[in-house]
Amino acid sequence: xxxYDWLExxxxxxxxxxxxxSFFAHAGMLAALVDQGLKPAKLTGSSAGALVGGCYASGCxxxxxxxxxxxxQRDDFWDPGLGLGLLKGGLFRGQIRNICKVPNVEECxxxxxxxxxxxxxxxxxxxxxxxxxxxxxASCAFPFLFQPVALNGARYLDGGIKDRPGLQGxxxxxxxxxxxxxxxSPWRRKNSPALQIPQAENMQAITIDGLPRVGPNKLHHxxxxxxxxxxxxxxxxxxxxxxxxxx
Numbered sequence: 001x002x003x004y005d006w007l008e009x010x011x012x013x014x015x016x017x018x019x020x021x022s023f024f025a026h027a028g029m030l031a032a033l034v035d036q037g038l039k040p041a042k043l044t045g046s047s048a049g050a051l052v053g054g055c056y057a058s059g060c061x062x063x064x065x066x067x068x069x070x071x072x073q074r075d076d077f078w079d080p081g082l083g084l085g086l087l088k089g090g091l092f093r094g095q096i097r098n099i100c101k102v103p104n105v106e107e108c109x110x111x112x113x114x115x116x117x118x119x120x121x122x123x124x125x126x127x128x129x130x131x132x133x134x135x136x137x138a139s140c141a142f143p144f145l146f147q148p149v150a151l152n153g154a155r156y157l158d159g160g161i162k163d164r165p166g167l168q169g170x171x172x173x174x175x176x177x178x179x180x181x182x183x184x185s186p187w188r189r190k191n192s193p194a195l196q197i198p199q200a201e202n203m204q205a206i207t208i209d210g211l212p213r214v215g216p217n218k219l220h221h222x223x224x225x226x227x228x229x230x231x232x233x234x235x236x237x238x239x240x241x242x243x244x245x246x247x
Contacts, residue, residue: 001240001241002237002238002239002240002241003204003206003236003237003238003239003240003241004036004038004237004238006204006241007033007038007177007204007237008037008038010175011041011042011175012038012040012041012174012175012176012177013040013041013042013043013044013170013174013175013176013177014030014033014040014042014043014044014053014176014177014179015043015044015045015049015165015166015167015169015170015176015177015178015179016029016030016043016044016045016046016048016049016050016052016053016166016178016179016181017045017046017047017048017049017160017164017165017166017178017179017180017181018045018046018047018048018049018158018159018160018164018166018181019047019048019049019160019181019182020047020048020142020214020215021048021214021215021216021218021219021222022048022049022181022211022214022225023048023049023051023052023069024069024214024221024222024223024225024226024229025181025208025211025214025225025226025228025229026045026048026049026051026052026053026179026181026229027052027062027065027066027069027226027229028225028226028227028228028229028230028233029179029206029208029229029230029232029233030052030056030062031062031066031226031230032229032230032231032233032234032237033177033233033237034062035062036234036237038237040110040177041110041111042110042111042112042113042174043056043057043110043111043112043113044112044113044114044115044166044167044168044169044170045114045115045139045159045166045169046114046115046116046139046158046159046160046163046164046165046166047139047140047142047158047159047160047166048140048181049166049179049181050114050115050116050135050136050139050140050159050166051096051136051139051140052065053112053114053166054096054100054105054108054112054114054132054135054136055096055099055100055136056110057108057109057110057111057112058099058100058101058102058108058109058112058132059101059102059108059109060099060100060101064099065099066226068095068098068099069222069226070222070223070226072095072219072222073219074216074217074219076091076095077091077092077095078091078216079091079092081147083147084147084148085141085143085144085145085146085147085148086144086145086146087145087146087147088147089137089141089146089147089149092137092140092146093133093134093137093149096132096133096136096137097133100132100133100136102132103131103132103133104129104130104131104132105127105128105129105130105131105132105135106128106129106130107132108132112128112132113126113127113128113168113169113170114126114127114135114136114138114139114159114166114169115127115139115159115160115163115166115168115169116135116138116139116141116149116151116156116157116158116159117156117157117158117159117161117162117163118154118155118156119148119154119155119156119157120154120155121154123162124159124161124162124163124168125154125156126168126169127139127151127152128169129152130151130152131151134149134150134151135151137149138151138156138157138159139156139158139159140158140159141156141157141158142157142158143157143158143161146158164195165178165180165198167198167200173202174202175202175203176200176202176203176204177203177204177205177206178197178198178200178203178204178205178206179205179206179207180197180205180206180207181207181211182195182207182209182211204241206233206236208228208229208232208233208236210228211225211228211229212224212225212228
């Protein structure tokens, strides 16, 4: 059976990992799915995965998301200020608000669950209600780059701190397609569990190697990352699944 056939067979959840500025790659992969008629029944994610998943779940089309990402400039989100992080995050939240089609997580046309790191409990919360803009921004609040985000009475940082795959928003029995972004972060240990592709029953995992490196000063690589992920995902959909977890 091809991966495409497995996904077409029954409704599936799309879970997308954190990965700094890998939202271009996530968007390219999602575009490949949608163009082949494979629309997720639910989305979960951390950080970059939460950004793409939340925007799409809110009703934003792939074309709209692509247009917004391709037009993104550093000045659109760069707002330094005093606090526990270089950037205040107000401009970034404004960008999210302009893309998303509904104000709250629970109003998304496609169910959406976002992982974020709770600074009070020092653990991951799965956010399923409240302000969608703040939920996505909280999950994307990369330590030392963005200041913590207040939501539902707590303060949050990047969901990838303890739930890099963004899978905590899934439930037992769900059919899951997991998109894994390989990390090149120097602060993660080489054999860190966070870098490993998780194994789970009824889950297929894909990872795309060789993605162009994108960052605050390399946003011009974003189009290439999107296109590369789109092409590679299209090829992976036609691969035969030989084990329970494909990657």
